[in-house]
Amino acid sequence: MKYVILMQVDPAVLEQLTEEQQQMIGDGHTAFMAATKESGEFIATQALGDPSRSKVVRSVGGRPEVTDGPFVEAKEFMGGFYLLDVEDEARAVELATQIPDARIPGLALEVRPVVFADLGDG
Amino acid sequence: MTTPAEGLWRQLAPQTLARLVRTYGRERFDLCEDAVQEALLDAHRQWATDPPDDPRAWLVATARRRYVDRVRSDVRRRDREEREARLAAPLGDGTAGQGDDALLLLQLCCSPALPRSQQVALTLRAVAGLTTAQIANAYQLPETTIAQRITRAKRRLADTGALPRPDGDLERLAPVLDVLYVMSAEAHHTTSGAPARDADLAAEAIHLARLLHDAVPDSTEVAGLLALVLLTEARHPARVGPGGRLVPLDEQDRSRWDRALADEGLALLDAVTPGAAPGPYLLQACIAGLHASAPDAGSTDWTEISLLYALLEHVTEGRNPTITLNRIVAEAMVHGTGPALAALDRLEAAHPRLPRLDAVRAHLLERSGRTGDAAAAYRRAVAATVNVAEQRHLRERLRRLGQAGARPDPTPDVRGGEA
Numbered sequence: 033m034k035y036v037i038l039m040q041v042d043p044a045v046l047e048q049l050t051e052e053q054q055q056m057i058g059d060g061h062t063a064f065m066a067a068t069k070e071s072g073e074f075i076a077t078q079a080l081g082d083p084s085r086s087k088v089v090r091s092v093g094g095r096p097e098v099t100d101g102p103f104v105e106a107k108e109f110m111g112g113f114y115l116l117d118v119e120d121e122a123r124a125v126e127l128a129t130q131i132p133d134a135r136i137p138g139l140a141l142e143v144r145p146v147v148f149a150d151l152g153d154g
Numbered sequence: 155m156t157t158p159a160e161g162l163w164r165q166l167a168p169q170t171l172a173r174l175v176r177t178y179g180r181e182r183f184d185l186c187e188d189a190v191q192e193a194l195l196d197a198h199r200q201w202a203t204d205p206p207d208d209p210r211a212w213l214v215a216t217a218r219r220r221y222v223d224r225v226r227s228d229v230r231r232r233d234r235e236e237r238e239a240r241l242a243a244p245l246g247d248g249t250a251g252q253g254d255d256a257l258l259l260l261q262l263c264c265s266p267a268l269p270r271s272q273q274v275a276l277t278l279r280a281v282a283g284l285t286t287a288q289i290a291n292a293y294q295l296p297e298t299t300i301a302q303r304i305t306r307a308k309r310r311l312a313d314t315g316a317l318p319r320p321d322g323d324l325e326r327l328a329p330v331l332d333v334l335y336v337m338s339a340e341a342h343h344t345t346s347g348a349p350a351r352d353a354d355l356a357a358e359a360i361h362l363a364r365l366l367h368d369a370v371p372d373s374t375e376v377a378g379l380l381a382l383v384l385l386t387e388a389r390h391p392a393r394v395g396p397g398g399r400l401v402p403l404d405e406q407d408r409s410r411w412d413r414a415l416a417d418e419g420l421a422l423l424d425a426v427t428p429g430a431a432p433g434p435y436l437l438q439a440c441i442a443g444l445h446a447s448a449p450d451a452g453s454t455d456w457t458e459i460s461l462l463y464a465l466l467e468h469v470t471e472g473r474n475p476t477i478t479l480n481r482i483v484a485e486a487m488v489h490g491t492g493p494a495l496a497a498l499d500r501l502e503a504a505h506p507r508l509p510r511l512d513a514v515r516a517h518l519l520e521r522s523g524r525t526g527d528a529a530a531a532y533r534r535a536v537a538a539t540v541n542v543a544e545q546r547h548l549r550e551r552l553r554r555l556g557q558a559g560a561r562p563d564p565t566p567d568v569r570g571g572e573a
Contacts, residue, residue, distance in 0.1 A: 043536070043537075047549045048553060049553070054546055058546075082536070082538070084534075084538075085537070085540075
Protein backbone atom coordinates (compact mmCIF):
# COMPACT_ATOMS: atom_id res chain seq x y z
CA MET A 33 0.00 0.00 0.00
CA LYS A 34 1.54 3.27 -1.09
CA TYR A 35 1.47 6.37 1.10
CA VAL A 36 2.97 9.79 0.75
CA ILE A 37 4.29 11.64 3.74
CA LEU A 38 4.06 15.35 2.96
CA MET A 39 6.54 17.53 4.81
CA GLN A 40 4.73 20.73 5.77
CA VAL A 41 7.18 23.52 6.54
CA ASP A 42 7.05 27.12 7.67
CA PRO A 43 9.94 29.34 6.54
CA ALA A 44 9.64 31.44 9.71
CA VAL A 45 10.30 28.25 11.72
CA LEU A 46 13.13 27.05 9.47
CA GLU A 47 15.06 30.31 9.77
CA GLN A 48 15.01 30.09 13.58
CA LEU A 49 16.58 26.63 13.65
CA THR A 50 19.99 26.48 15.30
CA GLU A 51 22.89 24.83 13.51
CA GLU A 52 22.53 21.86 15.84
CA GLN A 53 18.85 21.50 14.94
CA GLN A 54 19.62 21.77 11.20
CA GLN A 55 22.28 19.13 11.67
CA MET A 56 19.86 16.90 13.59
CA ILE A 57 17.27 17.24 10.80
CA GLY A 58 19.80 16.52 8.04
CA ASP A 59 21.21 13.48 9.82
CA GLY A 60 17.70 12.29 10.71
CA HIS A 61 16.55 12.32 7.07
CA THR A 62 19.71 10.50 5.98
CA ALA A 63 19.06 7.82 8.61
CA PHE A 64 15.35 7.63 7.68
CA MET A 65 16.15 7.10 4.00
CA ALA A 66 18.73 4.44 4.84
CA ALA A 67 16.31 2.59 7.15
CA THR A 68 13.35 2.61 4.75
CA LYS A 69 15.58 1.55 1.85
CA GLU A 70 16.89 -1.29 4.00
CA SER A 71 13.32 -2.38 4.86
CA GLY A 72 12.23 -2.08 1.20
CA GLU A 73 9.57 0.52 2.00
CA PHE A 74 11.29 3.46 0.31
CA ILE A 75 10.17 4.41 -3.21
CA ALA A 76 11.18 8.05 -3.64
CA THR A 77 11.69 11.36 -1.95
CA GLN A 78 11.86 14.91 -3.27
CA ALA A 79 12.55 18.25 -1.66
CA LEU A 80 10.86 21.14 -3.44
CA GLY A 81 11.99 24.69 -4.14
CA ASP A 82 10.29 27.65 -2.54
CA PRO A 83 6.66 28.34 -3.61
CA SER A 84 7.79 31.74 -4.88
CA ARG A 85 9.42 29.73 -7.69
CA SER A 86 6.04 28.24 -8.59
CA LYS A 87 4.10 28.90 -11.77
CA VAL A 88 0.41 28.14 -11.79
CA VAL A 89 -1.36 27.03 -14.96
CA ARG A 90 -5.15 27.26 -14.87
CA SER A 91 -8.10 27.85 -17.13
CA VAL A 92 -9.04 31.44 -17.72
CA GLY A 93 -11.97 31.75 -20.12
CA GLY A 94 -11.51 28.15 -21.21
CA ARG A 95 -7.81 28.58 -22.06
CA PRO A 96 -4.80 27.64 -19.95
CA GLU A 97 -3.11 30.72 -18.51
CA VAL A 98 0.18 30.89 -16.63
CA THR A 99 0.69 33.06 -13.57
CA ASP A 100 3.64 33.43 -11.18
CA GLY A 101 3.45 32.31 -7.59
CA PRO A 102 1.83 29.42 -5.69
CA PHE A 103 -1.71 28.06 -6.06
CA VAL A 104 -2.53 28.94 -2.48
CA GLU A 105 -0.85 31.80 -0.62
CA ALA A 106 -0.09 30.47 2.84
CA LYS A 107 2.41 30.79 5.63
CA GLU A 108 3.08 27.05 5.54
CA PHE A 109 3.72 25.04 2.40
CA MET A 110 4.71 21.56 1.27
CA GLY A 111 8.51 21.45 1.33
CA GLY A 112 8.83 17.92 0.01
CA PHE A 113 7.57 14.37 0.35
CA TYR A 114 8.41 10.75 0.87
CA LEU A 115 6.68 8.11 -1.25
CA LEU A 116 6.62 4.82 0.64
CA ASP A 117 5.26 1.33 0.12
CA VAL A 118 4.09 0.07 3.49
CA GLU A 119 1.96 -2.61 5.09
CA ASP A 120 -0.85 -0.30 6.22
CA GLU A 121 -1.72 3.17 7.39
CA ALA A 122 -0.53 2.47 10.91
CA ARG A 123 2.95 1.71 9.57
CA ALA A 124 2.95 4.89 7.46
CA VAL A 125 2.09 6.92 10.54
CA GLU A 126 4.69 5.08 12.58
CA LEU A 127 7.32 5.95 9.96
CA ALA A 128 6.18 9.59 9.92
CA THR A 129 6.90 9.82 13.65
CA GLN A 130 10.49 8.77 12.91
CA ILE A 131 11.09 11.74 10.60
CA PRO A 132 13.06 14.45 12.48
CA ASP A 133 10.56 17.17 11.51
CA ALA A 134 8.12 15.48 13.92
CA ARG A 135 10.23 16.82 16.79
CA ILE A 136 10.36 20.45 15.62
CA PRO A 137 7.45 22.65 16.80
CA GLY A 138 5.86 24.39 13.83
CA LEU A 139 6.72 21.68 11.28
CA ALA A 140 4.36 18.82 10.49
CA LEU A 141 4.02 15.61 8.50
CA GLU A 142 0.85 14.76 6.62
CA VAL A 143 0.23 11.12 5.74
CA ARG A 144 -2.05 10.39 2.76
CA PRO A 145 -2.81 7.23 0.80
CA VAL A 146 -1.87 7.01 -2.87
CA VAL A 147 -4.78 6.04 -5.13
CA PHE A 148 -2.90 5.92 -8.43
CA ALA A 149 0.79 5.77 -9.26
CA ASP A 150 2.85 5.30 -12.41
CA LEU A 151 6.51 5.37 -11.57
CA GLY A 152 7.79 5.12 -15.12
CA ASP A 153 10.89 2.95 -15.34
CA GLY A 154 11.75 3.67 -11.73
CA MET B 155 31.01 -7.43 -2.17
CA THR B 156 34.30 -5.63 -1.90
CA THR B 157 35.09 -3.49 -4.91
CA PRO B 158 37.80 -0.94 -5.55
CA ALA B 159 37.13 2.59 -4.41
CA GLU B 160 35.02 4.73 -6.72
CA GLY B 161 38.17 6.73 -7.44
CA LEU B 162 40.01 3.79 -8.90
CA TRP B 163 37.14 3.09 -11.30
CA ARG B 164 37.00 6.67 -12.32
CA GLN B 165 40.69 6.66 -13.03
CA LEU B 166 40.82 3.28 -14.74
CA ALA B 167 37.72 3.54 -16.93
CA PRO B 168 38.89 6.55 -18.97
CA GLN B 169 42.42 5.13 -19.23
CA THR B 170 41.09 1.84 -20.53
CA LEU B 171 38.75 3.57 -22.94
CA ALA B 172 41.60 5.76 -24.17
CA ARG B 173 43.71 2.66 -24.79
CA LEU B 174 40.97 0.99 -26.81
CA VAL B 175 40.14 4.08 -28.83
CA ARG B 176 43.79 4.51 -29.62
CA THR B 177 44.06 0.89 -30.75
CA TYR B 178 40.81 0.51 -32.66
CA GLY B 179 40.18 4.04 -33.84
CA ARG B 180 37.65 6.72 -33.05
CA GLU B 181 35.15 5.32 -35.52
CA ARG B 182 34.77 2.46 -33.01
CA PHE B 183 34.22 4.74 -30.02
CA ASP B 184 30.81 3.28 -29.23
CA LEU B 185 31.99 -0.29 -29.44
CA CYS B 186 35.07 0.54 -27.36
CA GLU B 187 32.91 2.12 -24.71
CA ASP B 188 30.58 -0.89 -24.57
CA ALA B 189 33.58 -3.17 -24.25
CA VAL B 190 34.98 -1.11 -21.38
CA GLN B 191 31.60 -1.19 -19.60
CA GLU B 192 31.50 -4.97 -19.90
CA ALA B 193 35.05 -5.24 -18.64
CA LEU B 194 34.13 -3.10 -15.64
CA LEU B 195 31.22 -5.44 -14.90
CA ASP B 196 33.59 -8.40 -15.17
CA ALA B 197 35.89 -6.63 -12.74
CA HIS B 198 33.05 -6.05 -10.28
CA ARG B 199 32.26 -9.76 -10.37
CA GLN B 200 35.80 -11.12 -10.23
CA TRP B 201 37.96 -8.71 -8.27
CA ALA B 202 36.12 -9.28 -5.00
CA THR B 203 37.39 -12.85 -4.86
CA ASP B 204 40.34 -12.70 -7.21
CA PRO B 205 41.96 -9.27 -7.35
CA PRO B 206 44.50 -8.80 -10.15
CA ASP B 207 48.08 -7.67 -9.52
CA ASP B 208 47.80 -4.92 -12.09
CA PRO B 209 44.18 -3.70 -12.31
CA ARG B 210 44.86 -1.46 -15.27
CA ALA B 211 46.51 -4.17 -17.40
CA TRP B 212 43.72 -6.57 -16.42
CA LEU B 213 41.04 -4.13 -17.48
CA VAL B 214 42.71 -3.29 -20.78
CA ALA B 215 43.18 -6.97 -21.60
CA THR B 216 39.60 -7.83 -20.62
CA ALA B 217 38.16 -4.86 -22.50
CA ARG B 218 40.10 -5.89 -25.59
CA ARG B 219 38.76 -9.43 -25.28
CA ARG B 220 35.25 -8.05 -24.86
CA TYR B 221 35.77 -5.81 -27.85
CA VAL B 222 36.85 -8.70 -30.00
CA ASP B 223 33.94 -10.81 -28.69
CA ARG B 224 31.53 -8.06 -29.66
CA VAL B 225 32.96 -7.73 -33.12
CA ARG B 226 32.86 -11.51 -33.57
CA SER B 227 29.30 -11.88 -32.34
CA ASP B 228 28.01 -9.17 -34.60
CA VAL B 229 26.78 -11.08 -37.66
CA ARG B 230 26.73 -8.00 -39.84
CA ARG B 231 30.35 -7.41 -39.09
CA ARG B 232 31.43 -11.02 -39.63
CA ASP B 233 33.41 -10.09 -42.67
CA ARG B 234 35.50 -7.73 -40.63
CA GLU B 235 36.18 -10.30 -37.97
CA GLU B 236 39.65 -11.27 -38.96
CA ARG B 237 40.87 -7.75 -39.43
CA GLU B 238 39.42 -6.61 -36.12
CA ALA B 239 40.74 -9.59 -34.22
CA ARG B 240 44.23 -8.84 -35.44
CA LEU B 241 43.95 -5.46 -33.80
CA ALA B 242 43.93 -7.13 -30.40
CA ALA B 243 47.62 -6.49 -30.16
CA PRO B 244 49.69 -7.92 -27.32
CA LEU B 245 49.77 -5.74 -24.20
CA GLY B 246 52.59 -3.32 -23.64
CA ASP B 247 54.23 -3.02 -20.24
CA GLY B 248 51.01 -1.54 -18.91
CA THR B 249 52.52 1.75 -17.75
CA ALA B 250 53.76 3.63 -20.80
CA GLY B 251 51.75 6.40 -22.34
CA GLN B 252 49.08 6.81 -19.65
CA GLY B 253 49.38 10.56 -19.72
CA ASP B 254 49.34 10.68 -23.48
CA ASP B 255 46.25 8.50 -23.59
CA ALA B 256 44.30 10.68 -21.18
CA LEU B 257 45.25 13.85 -23.07
CA LEU B 258 44.44 12.25 -26.37
CA LEU B 259 40.99 11.28 -25.14
CA LEU B 260 40.46 14.75 -23.73
CA GLN B 261 41.39 16.43 -27.00
CA LEU B 262 39.33 13.95 -28.95
CA CYS B 263 36.24 14.70 -26.84
CA CYS B 264 36.86 18.41 -27.30
CA SER B 265 37.22 18.10 -31.05
CA PRO B 266 36.30 21.31 -32.85
CA ALA B 267 33.95 19.20 -34.98
CA LEU B 268 31.59 19.02 -32.00
CA PRO B 269 29.35 21.76 -30.68
CA ARG B 270 30.31 22.98 -27.25
CA SER B 271 27.43 21.27 -25.42
CA GLN B 272 28.43 17.89 -26.88
CA GLN B 273 32.11 18.41 -26.08
CA VAL B 274 31.35 19.03 -22.45
CA ALA B 275 28.91 16.15 -22.08
CA LEU B 276 31.19 13.66 -23.81
CA THR B 277 34.27 14.72 -21.83
CA LEU B 278 32.53 14.59 -18.50
CA ARG B 279 31.37 11.10 -19.36
CA ALA B 280 34.40 9.60 -21.09
CA VAL B 281 37.28 11.44 -19.41
CA ALA B 282 35.92 12.42 -16.02
CA GLY B 283 33.91 9.23 -15.63
CA LEU B 284 30.70 10.97 -14.51
CA THR B 285 27.44 9.13 -15.05
CA THR B 286 24.80 10.54 -17.37
CA ALA B 287 22.70 11.28 -14.28
CA GLN B 288 25.51 13.26 -12.64
CA ILE B 289 26.07 15.33 -15.77
CA ALA B 290 22.34 15.96 -16.09
CA ASN B 291 22.31 17.09 -12.49
CA ALA B 292 25.28 19.42 -12.97
CA TYR B 293 23.56 21.12 -15.89
CA GLN B 294 20.02 20.86 -14.56
CA LEU B 295 18.96 19.10 -17.75
CA PRO B 296 16.99 15.90 -18.35
CA GLU B 297 19.09 12.75 -18.54
CA THR B 298 17.71 11.96 -21.99
CA THR B 299 19.08 15.27 -23.29
CA ILE B 300 22.56 14.46 -21.99
CA ALA B 301 22.36 10.90 -23.33
CA GLN B 302 21.42 12.28 -26.76
CA ARG B 303 24.30 14.73 -26.72
CA ILE B 304 26.75 11.97 -25.91
CA THR B 305 25.35 9.69 -28.61
CA ARG B 306 25.45 12.43 -31.24
CA ALA B 307 28.96 13.44 -30.21
CA LYS B 308 30.22 9.89 -30.64
CA ARG B 309 28.52 9.54 -33.99
CA ARG B 310 29.99 12.78 -35.23
CA LEU B 311 33.45 11.90 -33.95
CA ALA B 312 33.32 8.67 -35.88
CA ASP B 313 32.71 10.66 -39.06
CA THR B 314 35.55 13.15 -38.66
CA GLY B 315 39.18 13.05 -39.60
CA ALA B 316 42.50 12.37 -37.93
CA LEU B 317 43.15 12.24 -34.21
CA PRO B 318 44.19 15.60 -32.84
CA ARG B 319 47.45 16.01 -30.98
CA PRO B 320 47.91 18.30 -28.01
CA ASP B 321 49.04 21.66 -29.30
CA GLY B 322 49.08 25.24 -28.18
CA ASP B 323 46.41 26.55 -30.52
CA LEU B 324 44.25 28.46 -28.06
CA GLU B 325 41.13 28.11 -30.15
CA ARG B 326 41.44 24.34 -29.98
CA LEU B 327 42.37 24.44 -26.30
CA ALA B 328 39.49 26.66 -25.21
CA PRO B 329 36.87 23.91 -24.90
CA VAL B 330 39.36 21.64 -23.15
CA LEU B 331 40.02 24.35 -20.59
CA ASP B 332 36.29 24.96 -20.17
CA VAL B 333 35.67 21.30 -19.50
CA LEU B 334 38.45 21.07 -16.93
CA TYR B 335 37.04 24.16 -15.26
CA VAL B 336 33.56 22.63 -15.14
CA MET B 337 35.02 19.46 -13.60
CA SER B 338 36.77 21.45 -10.88
CA ALA B 339 33.74 23.65 -10.23
CA GLU B 340 31.38 20.67 -10.10
CA ALA B 341 33.75 18.87 -7.75
CA HIS B 342 33.58 21.76 -5.30
CA HIS B 343 29.97 22.74 -5.64
CA THR B 344 27.86 19.62 -5.85
CA THR B 345 24.74 20.95 -7.48
CA SER B 346 22.34 18.61 -5.75
CA GLY B 347 22.97 20.10 -2.36
CA ALA B 348 25.68 19.03 0.04
CA PRO B 349 28.85 21.08 -0.33
CA ALA B 350 30.93 17.96 0.19
CA ARG B 351 33.70 17.87 -2.36
CA ASP B 352 33.88 15.11 -4.92
CA ALA B 353 37.52 14.33 -4.14
CA ASP B 354 38.06 12.04 -7.12
CA LEU B 355 36.64 14.49 -9.62
CA ALA B 356 38.74 17.31 -8.16
CA ALA B 357 41.86 15.16 -8.32
CA GLU B 358 41.13 14.15 -11.89
CA ALA B 359 40.68 17.80 -12.95
CA ILE B 360 44.05 18.68 -11.42
CA HIS B 361 45.68 15.61 -12.95
CA LEU B 362 44.41 16.46 -16.43
CA ALA B 363 45.29 20.14 -16.05
CA ARG B 364 48.83 19.14 -15.09
CA LEU B 365 49.11 16.87 -18.14
CA LEU B 366 47.87 19.66 -20.36
CA HIS B 367 50.31 22.14 -18.83
CA ASP B 368 53.18 19.67 -19.39
CA ALA B 369 52.08 19.25 -23.02
CA VAL B 370 51.61 22.97 -23.68
CA PRO B 371 53.94 24.71 -21.20
CA ASP B 372 53.93 28.02 -23.08
CA SER B 373 50.19 28.66 -22.91
CA THR B 374 49.46 31.23 -20.20
CA GLU B 375 45.79 30.22 -20.18
CA VAL B 376 46.69 26.58 -19.48
CA ALA B 377 49.04 27.71 -16.70
CA GLY B 378 46.26 29.97 -15.42
CA LEU B 379 43.73 27.15 -15.42
CA LEU B 380 46.10 24.79 -13.59
CA ALA B 381 46.81 27.51 -11.02
CA LEU B 382 43.07 28.13 -10.65
CA VAL B 383 42.17 24.49 -10.01
CA LEU B 384 45.09 24.15 -7.56
CA LEU B 385 44.12 27.29 -5.65
CA THR B 386 40.46 26.19 -5.56
CA GLU B 387 41.40 22.77 -4.22
CA ALA B 388 43.74 24.36 -1.67
CA ARG B 389 40.79 26.06 0.03
CA HIS B 390 38.79 22.88 0.39
CA PRO B 391 39.80 21.87 3.94
CA ALA B 392 38.38 25.16 5.26
CA ARG B 393 35.36 25.26 2.96
CA VAL B 394 33.30 22.55 4.59
CA GLY B 395 32.59 23.05 8.27
CA PRO B 396 31.28 20.64 10.92
CA GLY B 397 28.48 18.45 9.63
CA GLY B 398 29.07 19.38 6.01
CA ARG B 399 28.17 23.03 6.50
CA LEU B 400 29.30 25.47 3.81
CA VAL B 401 31.82 28.03 5.10
CA PRO B 402 32.10 31.14 2.89
CA LEU B 403 35.51 32.56 1.99
CA ASP B 404 35.44 35.44 4.48
CA GLU B 405 34.74 33.08 7.39
CA GLN B 406 37.23 30.36 6.47
CA ASP B 407 40.06 29.43 8.82
CA ARG B 408 42.88 30.08 6.39
CA SER B 409 45.40 28.13 8.45
CA ARG B 410 43.53 25.05 7.23
CA TRP B 411 44.16 25.82 3.56
CA ASP B 412 46.49 23.38 1.84
CA ARG B 413 49.66 25.49 1.65
CA ALA B 414 51.50 23.11 -0.68
CA LEU B 415 48.74 23.32 -3.32
CA ALA B 416 48.36 27.07 -2.86
CA ASP B 417 52.11 27.64 -3.18
CA GLU B 418 52.22 25.53 -6.33
CA GLY B 419 49.43 27.65 -7.79
CA LEU B 420 51.13 30.90 -6.79
CA ALA B 421 54.46 29.74 -8.23
CA LEU B 422 52.74 29.03 -11.55
CA LEU B 423 51.34 32.54 -11.59
CA ASP B 424 54.78 34.01 -10.80
CA ALA B 425 56.28 32.04 -13.68
CA VAL B 426 53.82 33.37 -16.26
CA THR B 427 55.55 36.06 -18.28
CA PRO B 428 54.46 39.43 -16.99
CA GLY B 429 52.89 41.47 -19.72
CA ALA B 430 51.31 38.49 -21.48
CA ALA B 431 47.79 39.38 -22.64
CA PRO B 432 45.75 37.76 -19.86
CA GLY B 433 42.89 35.41 -20.73
CA PRO B 434 39.91 34.65 -18.51
CA TYR B 435 41.45 31.69 -16.67
CA LEU B 436 44.70 33.49 -15.90
CA LEU B 437 42.71 36.44 -14.56
CA GLN B 438 40.56 34.21 -12.36
CA ALA B 439 43.69 32.46 -11.12
CA CYS B 440 45.26 35.84 -10.27
CA ILE B 441 42.17 36.70 -8.20
CA ALA B 442 42.31 33.33 -6.43
CA GLY B 443 46.05 33.97 -5.92
CA LEU B 444 45.39 37.29 -4.16
CA HIS B 445 42.99 35.52 -1.79
CA ALA B 446 45.56 32.80 -1.21
CA SER B 447 48.24 35.37 -0.33
CA ALA B 448 46.10 37.24 2.20
CA PRO B 449 46.11 36.13 5.85
CA ASP B 450 42.43 37.12 6.24
CA ALA B 451 39.54 38.75 4.36
CA GLY B 452 40.27 42.18 5.84
CA SER B 453 43.87 42.38 4.64
CA THR B 454 43.05 41.15 1.12
CA ASP B 455 44.06 43.48 -1.72
CA TRP B 456 40.47 44.26 -2.71
CA THR B 457 41.51 47.15 -4.96
CA GLU B 458 43.59 44.82 -7.11
CA ILE B 459 40.82 42.20 -7.06
CA SER B 460 38.19 44.68 -8.25
CA LEU B 461 40.53 45.79 -11.05
CA LEU B 462 41.08 42.17 -12.09
CA TYR B 463 37.32 41.58 -12.16
CA ALA B 464 36.90 44.69 -14.30
CA LEU B 465 39.53 43.31 -16.67
CA LEU B 466 37.76 39.93 -16.66
CA GLU B 467 34.49 41.68 -17.57
CA HIS B 468 36.35 43.34 -20.43
CA VAL B 469 37.97 40.20 -21.89
CA THR B 470 34.69 38.26 -21.62
CA GLU B 471 32.85 41.20 -23.19
CA GLY B 472 30.42 41.48 -20.30
CA ARG B 473 28.71 38.20 -21.22
CA ASN B 474 28.77 36.86 -17.67
CA PRO B 475 26.85 38.99 -15.14
CA THR B 476 28.22 36.86 -12.27
CA ILE B 477 31.62 38.46 -12.93
CA THR B 478 30.00 41.87 -12.53
CA LEU B 479 28.43 40.68 -9.29
CA ASN B 480 31.85 39.61 -8.00
CA ARG B 481 33.36 42.96 -9.01
CA ILE B 482 30.64 44.74 -7.02
CA VAL B 483 31.48 42.59 -3.97
CA ALA B 484 35.16 43.53 -4.27
CA GLU B 485 34.38 47.21 -4.79
CA ALA B 486 32.19 47.21 -1.68
CA MET B 487 35.30 46.26 0.30
CA VAL B 488 37.10 49.29 -1.13
CA HIS B 489 34.45 51.99 -1.49
CA GLY B 490 31.86 50.89 1.05
CA THR B 491 28.38 49.39 0.79
CA GLY B 492 26.50 52.48 -0.47
CA PRO B 493 27.86 52.60 -4.03
CA ALA B 494 27.84 48.77 -4.15
CA LEU B 495 24.12 48.58 -3.31
CA ALA B 496 23.37 51.11 -6.05
CA ALA B 497 25.45 49.08 -8.50
CA LEU B 498 23.48 45.95 -7.48
CA ASP B 499 20.20 47.70 -8.31
CA ARG B 500 21.52 48.51 -11.79
CA LEU B 501 22.74 44.93 -12.29
CA GLU B 502 19.38 43.54 -11.16
CA ALA B 503 17.55 45.80 -13.62
CA ALA B 504 19.55 44.17 -16.45
CA HIS B 505 19.51 40.62 -14.99
CA PRO B 506 16.41 40.21 -12.79
CA ARG B 507 16.95 36.55 -11.92
CA LEU B 508 20.70 36.53 -11.42
CA PRO B 509 21.60 33.81 -8.87
CA ARG B 510 23.22 35.03 -5.62
CA LEU B 511 22.27 38.66 -6.23
CA ASP B 512 19.94 38.81 -3.23
CA ALA B 513 22.46 36.94 -1.09
CA VAL B 514 25.09 39.57 -1.92
CA ARG B 515 22.58 42.35 -1.26
CA ALA B 516 21.69 40.79 2.09
CA HIS B 517 25.37 40.66 3.14
CA LEU B 518 25.90 44.30 2.13
CA LEU B 519 22.74 45.45 3.93
CA GLU B 520 23.79 43.53 7.02
CA ARG B 521 27.20 45.21 6.96
CA SER B 522 25.64 48.63 6.62
CA GLY B 523 23.45 47.97 9.66
CA ARG B 524 20.12 47.84 7.80
CA THR B 525 19.03 44.72 9.65
CA GLY B 526 15.38 44.67 8.58
CA ASP B 527 16.20 45.11 4.89
CA ALA B 528 18.96 42.52 5.22
CA ALA B 529 16.51 39.99 6.68
CA ALA B 530 14.07 40.56 3.81
CA ALA B 531 16.89 40.10 1.27
CA TYR B 532 18.09 36.91 3.01
CA ARG B 533 14.53 35.52 2.83
CA ARG B 534 14.32 36.29 -0.87
CA ALA B 535 17.73 34.65 -1.34
CA VAL B 536 16.62 31.50 0.54
CA ALA B 537 13.49 31.33 -1.60
CA ALA B 538 15.41 31.83 -4.85
CA THR B 539 18.03 29.10 -4.47
CA VAL B 540 17.46 25.40 -5.11
CA ASN B 541 20.78 24.46 -3.50
CA VAL B 542 20.14 22.90 -0.09
CA ALA B 543 23.58 23.77 1.34
CA GLU B 544 23.25 27.36 0.24
CA GLN B 545 19.74 27.57 1.72
CA ARG B 546 21.08 26.27 4.98
CA HIS B 547 23.92 28.80 5.01
CA LEU B 548 21.57 31.71 4.26
CA ARG B 549 19.10 30.63 6.93
CA GLU B 550 21.93 30.49 9.42
CA ARG B 551 22.94 34.08 8.55
CA LEU B 552 19.32 35.12 8.89
CA ARG B 553 19.06 33.49 12.30
CA ARG B 554 22.25 35.18 13.52
CA LEU B 555 20.93 38.47 12.22
CA GLY B 556 17.75 37.99 14.27
CA GLN B 557 19.79 37.26 17.39
CA ALA B 558 22.11 40.21 16.83
CA GLY B 559 19.43 42.83 17.23
CA ALA B 560 16.31 43.87 15.42
CA ARG B 561 13.73 41.11 15.29
CA PRO B 562 12.81 39.91 11.84
CA ASP B 563 9.68 41.22 10.25
CA PRO B 564 6.79 39.33 11.92
CA THR B 565 5.10 38.65 8.59
CA PRO B 566 7.99 37.53 6.41
CA ASP B 567 7.59 38.39 2.76
CA VAL B 568 8.86 35.09 1.41
CA ARG B 569 7.69 35.81 -2.08
CA GLY B 570 9.77 38.97 -2.31
CA GLY B 571 10.87 40.26 -5.67
CA GLU B 572 10.89 36.87 -7.32
CA ALA B 573 7.27 36.96 -8.39
